Amino acid sequence: MIAYADRKIALWHIGVAYTAFLIGTLMGVLQVFVRNDSLALPAWLDYYQVLTAHGVLLALIYTTFFIFAFFITGMSKSLGSFGPKVRLYSWIGLWVTLLGTVMATVLILIGEASVLYTFYAPMQANGFYYVGLALVIVGTWISSFALVGHYLVWRRRNKGQLSPLFAFMTITTIIMWIIACLGVVATVLFQYIPWAFGWTDTINVELSRSLFWYFGHPLVYFWLLPAYIAWYTIVPKLLGVKVFSDSLARLAFVLFILFSIPVGFHHQLTEPGISNFWKFLQVVLTFMVIVPSLMTAFSMFATFEISGRKKGGTGLFGWFKKLPWKDVRFTSIFIAMAFFIPGGAGGIINASFQLNEVVHNTLWIVGHFHITVGTPVAMTFMGLTFWLIPYLTGRRFTKRMQILGFVQIITWSIGMLLMSTAQHVLGLLGAPRRTAYSGYNNHPAALEWFEGIVSNHVTMAIGGSILFLSAMILMYIVIMTMFVSPKAETPEQIVEFPLADSDMSNTPKWLENWWIWIGIAAVLIVVAYAIPLSHMIQHAPPGSKGFITW
Numbered sequence: 001m002i003a004y005a006d007r008k009i010a011l012w013h014i015g016v017a018y019t020a021f022l023i024g025t026l027m028g029v030l031q032v033f034v035r036n037d038s039l040a041l042p043a044w045l046d047y048y049q050v051l052t053a054h055g056v057l058l059a060l061i062y063t064t065f066f067i068f069a070f071f072i073t074g075m076s077k078s079l080g081s082f083g084p085k086v087r088l089y090s091w092i093g094l095w096v097t098l099l100g101t102v103m104a105t106v107l108i109l110i111g112e113a114s115v116l117y118t119f120y121a122p123m124q125a126n127g128f129y130y131v132g133l134a135l136v137i138v139g140t141w142i143s144s145f146a147l148v149g150h151y152l153v154w155r156r157r158n159k160g161q162l163s164p165l166f167a168f169m170t171i172t173t174i175i176m177w178i179i180a181c182l183g184v185v186a187t188v189l190f191q192y193i194p195w196a197f198g199w200t201d202t203i204n205v206e207l208s209r210s211l212f213w214y215f216g217h218p219l220v221y222f223w224l225l226p227a228y229i230a231w232y233t234i235v236p237k238l239l240g241v242k243v244f245s246d247s248l249a250r251l252a253f254v255l256f257i258l259f260s261i262p263v264g265f266h267h268q269l270t271e272p273g274i275s276n277f278w279k280f281l282q283v284v285l286t287f288m289v290i291v292p293s294l295m296t297a298f299s300m301f302a303t304f305e306i307s308g309r310k311k312g313g314t315g316l317f318g319w320f321k322k323l324p325w326k327d328v329r330f331t332s333i334f335i336a337m338a339f340f341i342p343g344g345a346g347g348i349i350n351a352s353f354q355l356n357e358v359v360h361n362t363l364w365i366v367g368h369f370h371i372t373v374g375t376p377v378a379m380t381f382m383g384l385t386f387w388l389i390p391y392l393t394g395r396r397f398t399k400r401m402q403i404l405g406f407v408q409i410i411t412w413s414i415g416m417l418l419m420s421t422a423q424h425v426l427g428l429l430g431a432p433r434r435t436a437y438s439g440y441n442n443h444p445a446a447l448e449w450f451e452g453i454v455s456n457h458v459t460m461a462i463g464g465s466i467l468f469l470s471a472m473i474l475m476y477i478v479i480m481t482m483f484v485s486p487k488a489e490t491p492e493q494i495v496e497f498p499l500a501d502s503d504m505s506n507t508p509k510w511l512e513n514w515w516i517w518i519g520i521a522a523v524l525i526v527v528a529y530a531i532p533l534s535h536m537i538q539h540a541p542p543g544s545k546g547f548i549t550w
């Protein structure tokens with residue numbers, strides 16, 4: 001059991017994460033019904049306000065706070081209790097991030113910042129909204145540096161040794177995060193804030209979008225890598241085996257530092273102002289991410305097979321039946337992984353230069369990220385929640401909770417399958433994303449979209465409603481395991497942190513030489529971005545004044 005003081009920091013993070021989740025999913029279900037024309041929002045609540053809150057609270061806030069809860073617990077578990085300084089900075093990080101979150105959320109809710117979570121210029125929010133966002137980033141940096149500090153102390157005490165896999169992966173994720181944030185910090189501090197407060201009249205739109213996506217793509221890896229950490233370090237333990245290959249796991253992670261950053265232009269393929277050469281180069285680099293992704297898939301299935309065979313599974317697929325399906329901690333993550341197969345395939349479509357033309361800005365994209373961040377990442381976090389909260393509070397995860405856990409993940413899967421399939425199909429037919437007016441005053445071309453079996457309004461509505469129900473069951477489990485469930489007394493009742501053993505005897509030491517990876521990452525970033533960004537600055541078109549479109 002990790003120190004009480006460390007558990008408290010992690011629990012606060014989880015508390016904030018699930019508060020955001022509660023509001024965010026409520027907004028999600030409202031969106032589904034507004035898009036169906038079956039709900040009209042009151043005059044004081046705008047669709048874009050709702051959608052901004054949904055994107056920010058779920059994709060940015062729920063994920064970030066949950067990730068830090070997981071990191072803090074895992075780092076304290078695998079490297080030992082935090083020292084007083086690490087603890088202090090972790091608290092400061094939490095409060096700064098929370099202050100930024102509250103500022104941004106309040107501004108969204110009072111209608112001062114309906115700019116969606118991508119806050120594209122020239123839409124202009126209240127200046128304090130951008131200050132709030134900046135505080136969120138700075139807060140995560142403080143929390144990150146606290147964890148890096150904890151890691152450095154461990155390294156000094158264990159000279160020449162490789163760090164435990166969990167710590168290695170946490171540090172990899174943090175390095176990627178810090179490099180990625182440089183883009184968004186630059187645009188928020190030097191472009192948005194002076195412009196929103198009226199110190200400058202105009203903004204260089206293309207530059208702001210490019211700096212945003214320099215951050216926006218690795219942002220998705222900031223959500224995904226913690227889920228991968230769970231897949232690599234927790235899942236084998238649940239299966240009763242060791243990590244399949246320690247070096248493979250570490251190599252996959254460092255490849256993510258290299259290939260998740262110099263690729264942001266794949267979100268800007270339809271934009272003028274970036275020449276095709278640079279778009280093409282970044283698309284090629286994007287496809288490199290497939291390598292560590294498939295390495296991960298390979299090692300997961302190898303882990304499953306080894307475990308299933310150890311338990312007596314025979315034949316080509318006999319091992320599959322031997323997996324611990326009755327353990328909701330495992331089944332949740334397995335389903336999460338299964339969703340990532342079509343999710344990843346869809347990602348390849350989105351990033352392909354020509355196919356992007358078909359799906360760009362359609363509901364397909366919304367379908368895509370609900371089966372990447374909305375399920376593989378979110379459901380992995382749900383699966384972690386089932387043991388992480390009881391582990392931190394010392395409460396039991398009762399039989400009843402286990403059953404409710406199953407109901408929750410199954411409803412989430414069904415809901416997501418319905419909603420995201422409908423969104424994918426509607427998107428292919430041409431239905432746009434980010435709009436409340438999907439019926440276009442009953443234009444025949446638009447009405448046709450909704451005639452399909454999966455693309456009709458009913459599928460979306462049922463999917464969205466089941467999802468919301470699932471979210472509420474999860475909230476119930478969270479509250480019970482946080483405050484109400486009986487304390488664990490006997491050894492069988494105590495919930496453990498299921499961290500797998502990893503055999504490091506053959507792992508090369510250079511994998512943990514961070515300067516190599518930071519160096520190569522820097523070179524790739526300069527190659528992919530230096531010339532096009534300097535063009536955007538030197539040959540800037542006239543800037544734009546701000547627009548309030550809502």
Ligand code: HEM
Nearest residue numbers: 025028029031055058059116117374433434435464467468
């Ligand atoms: C109750 C569950 C959920 C429902 C019913 C739901 C529904 C929706 C719908 C209908 C949209 C599209 C709106 C539009 O483009 O007009 C949307 C957008 C979005 N959702 Fe969800 N969602 C849910 C859960 C999640 C989760 C768990 C995440 C991430 C962790 C997430 C992240 C997003 C993001 C990032 C957007 C895009 C926002 C934007 O375009 O600015 N959603 N959601």
Ligand SMILES: [Cu+2]
Nearest residue numbers: 216217266267
């Ligand atoms: Cu991307």
